Amino acid sequence: MAISVEAPLISHREDRLDDDSYSDHSDADDVGVEWPAGRPGLFIWLLTLSAGISGLLFGYDTGVISATLVSIGTSLSGKDLNSLDKSAVTSCTALFALLASPISSIFADRFGRKPVILLSDLLFVFGALVQALSTSVLGMVLGRSIVGAAVGAASFVTPLYIAELAPPAYRGMLVTMNVLSITLGQVVAYIIGWIFAEHGDPSTGWRWMVGLGALPAILQCILLLLMPETPRWLVKAGKSAEARQIIEKTIGSDADSHRFLIDSVVKSIEIEIREEQGNALLATNGRKSRSSLLQGWHELLRVPKNRRALVIACLLQGLQQLCGFNSLMYFSATIFTMLGFSIPTLTSLTVAATNFTFTILALVSIDRIGRRRILLYSIPFMTIGLFLSAFGFSLIRLPSGGTNVGDHIPVTADATSISSRQAAIVILLSIMIYVASYALGLGNVPWMQSELFPLNVRSLGSGLATATNWLANFIIGLTFLPL
Numbered sequence: 390m391a392i393s394v395e396a397p398l399i400s401h402r403e404d405r406l407d408d409d410s411y412s413d414h415s416d417a418d419d420v421g422v423e424w425p426a427g428r429p430g431l432f433i434w435l436l437t438l439s440a441g442i443s444g445l446l447f448g449y450d451t452g453v454i455s456a457t458l459v460s461i462g463t464s465l466s467g468k469d470l471n472s473l474d475k476s477a478v479t480s481c482t483a484l485f486a487l488l489a490s491p492i493s494s495i496f497a498d499r500f501g502r503k504p505v506i507l508l509s510d511l512l513f514v515f516g517a518l519v520q521a522l523s524t525s526v527l528g529m530v531l532g533r534s535i536v537g538a539a540v541g542a543a544s545f546v547t548p549l550y551i552a553e554l555a556p557p558a559y560r561g562m563l564v565t566m567n568v569l570s571i572t573l574g575q576v577v578a579y580i581i582g583w584i585f586a587e588h589g590d591p592s593t594g595w596r597w598m599v600g601l602g603a604l605p606a607i608l609q610c611i612l613l614l615l616m617p618e619t620p621r622w623l624v625k626a627g628k629s630a631e632a633r634q635i636i637e638k639t640i641g642s643d644a645d646s647h648r649f650l651i652d653s654v655v656k657s658i659e660i661e662i663r664e665e666q667g668n669a670l671l672a673t674n675g676r677k678s679r680s681s682l683l684q685g686w687h688e689l690l691r692v693p694k695n696r697r698a699l700v701i702a703c704l705l706q707g708l709q710q711l712c713g714f715n716s717l718m719y720f721s722a723t724i725f726t727m728l729g730f731s732i733p734t735l736t737s738l739t740v741a742a743t744n745f746t747f748t749i750l751a752l753v754s755i756d757r758i759g760r761r762r763i764l765l766y767s768i769p770f771m772t773i774g775l776f777l778s779a780f781g782f783s784l785i786r787l788p789s790g791g792t793n794v795g796d797h798i799p800v801t802a803d804a805t806s807i808s809s810r811q812a813a814i815v816i817l818l819s820i821m822i823y824v825a826s827y828a829l830g831l832g833n834v835p836w837m838q839s840e841l842f843p844l845n846v847r848s849l850g851s852g853l854a855t856a857t858n859w860l861a862n863f864i865i866g867l868t869f870l871p872l
């Protein structure tokens with residue numbers, strides 16, 4: 390089937406969401422022109438990598454908390470952190486991400502996608518400094534909250550930015566590049582955490598761990614000077630000539646021979662916007678007075694296909710978090726400490742590394758296999774991994790009490806011939822099965838959310854779906870340790 394010139398996102402025919410490929414392909418029929426064959430050009434790769442720094446920061450700041458929690462000792466408020474302190478320090482990030490994502494969706498519509506990336510970078514730098522300099526639990530919570538707002542904005546805007554610039558046939562792969570950056574950020578955070586936890590100064594090592602998060606944000610601020618706004622936002626803002634130039638660059642060196650294609654892409658975006666404005670007027674019975682924000686909500690909730698897209702996007706984002714993956718991301722060092730591993734920060738690196746490795750596999754296969762099918766194949770393996778891990782835990786009796794290093798020496802449950810060491814290995818392996826299958830499907834497919842929405846409600850719909858992700862993330866972060 391011909392690859393579509395279409396608009397970087399799906400056409401919104403009623404039947405489309407049930408399609409096996411979940412999105413893309415085949416609006417060529419609508420416009421009758423083909424996107425040039427071949428891999429995405431250098432320009433697109435550079436943009437994806439520059440935008441991907443946001444993913445790296447998202448991953449670094451969510452991953453670094455694992456080693457920080459086991460290294461912080463009595464540095465804050467002069468006492469060991471209890472479970473409640475740890476839960477508060479961890480979950481405030483998700484809470485502020487939850488608040489920031491819908492707000493930044495409004496900013497992204499009004500001012501463009503790029504200013505939101507810049508704002509998130511400034512927050513990343515400020516939050517890193519506040520954390521590194523904090524002397525009390527409250528100060529740390531403040532720093533983690535600022536970083537949370539940054540992560541919320543970045544996690545919403547970066548996939549949207551990439552999706553709106555990507556050629557249709559490679560959109561899945563390029564958006565997954567951003568998830569790959571997240572998982573790479575988590576691997577880097579775990580390595581840095583392990584180095585500082587094992588070899589750094591116990592009283593200041595954790596400050597370096599959290600403070601280093603400022604560096605990639607500064608780099609991205611500089612790169613932003615060279616990054617363009619997305620063609621879709623530019624057309625929507627009445628800057629079609631500028632949009633045309635960006636599309637020309639994304640097509641690459643022989644853009645001249647694709648002038649018809651470029652015109653068609655711009656025209657199709659203009660038509661889509663006009664149709665959507667027309668629909669909006671119809672939906673409000675011709676009353677023009679509604680503010681555009683209210684109109685967006687109205688469009689999203691009252692138009693059946695938009696409502697269906699919203700339900701699917703929110704459901705996928707909610708499930709991504711409620712499956713509990715991030716309880717590992719945040720607390721794996723704590724869990725492996727409880728299981729008696731001698732270098733828990735190193736053991737927990739296997740979680741981040743497995744996540745990263747299998748996201749690479751998702752990256753190369755997602756556009757071929759399809760979003761829906763990759764979910765159907767991977768979720769059963771997640772279930773198997775979780776059951777196996779529950780079995781492993783049933784073999785060990787963990788003494789109740791705190792969650793600090795040295796609090797626990799696991800013992801084998803009575804009447805088993807398995808040693809606590811063997812049970813810990815079973816748990817580690819089952820966690821790896823679970824993480825690998827998560828990374829293939831649920832870890833990345835929900836971030837393709839922008840494909841589900843038409844342009845007029847894309848930002849709002851993606852913002853709400855991202856907020857759902859952070860709400861579920863917050864619940865998991867807050868309840869896991871006390872449970």
Ligand SMILES: O[C@H]1[C@H](O)[C@@H](O)[C@H](O)[C@@H](O)[C@H]1O
Nearest residue numbers: 568571572715718744832833
């Ligand atoms: O897609 C990402 C990825 O799976 C990360 O590893 C995880 O920590 C995030 O919560 C998720 O949104």
